[in-house]
Amino acid sequence: MGVFRMHWMIANLKQMMKMHKKNQRDVPKGHLAVYVGETQKKRFVVPLxxxxxxxxxxxxxxxxxxxxxxxxxxxxxxxxxxxxxxYLSAQLHVL
Known part of the structure; x- marks a missing residue:
């Protein structure tokens, strides 16, 4: 995957964040809420x-x-x- 595609994905992610800002009032600046799980989704707040x-x-x-x-x-x-x-979040937090 090229750099262009990653920039495109990030731009679309930022656009989606703007659209859902109303639902993200409890997310601190510089962070993003994500939903994780195979069947039941759990909400996590991660740094940008x-x-x-x-x-x-x-x-x-x-x-x-x-x-x-x-x-x-x-x-x-x-x-x-x-x-x-x-587990992956813990690895990213260490980096």
Whole structure:
């Protein structure tokens, strides 16, 4: 995947964030709410700095493949197990 496509994905993510700003009032500036889980979705608030990390970018690619621009929870939905996301978030927090 090229740099252009990643910039395009991030731009679309920012646009989606603006559209759902009403539902994100409890999200601190510089953060993003995401929904994670295979069946039951759990909401996580992550820093925007994750967008620069290859591990998180891989999750964004999976999200795009699974949902396109339709996210059933009204926000960015990431199709992975909650435990996996917690583990990856811990890895990103250390970086």
């Amino acid at each position: 700095s994750y967008l620069d990390q290859p591990l998180f970018q891989d999750l964004l690619r999976r999200s795009e493949e699974e949902y396109g621009f339709y996210h059933p929870m009204g926000g960015l939905t990431i199709p992975c197990h909650e435990e996996t996301f917690v």
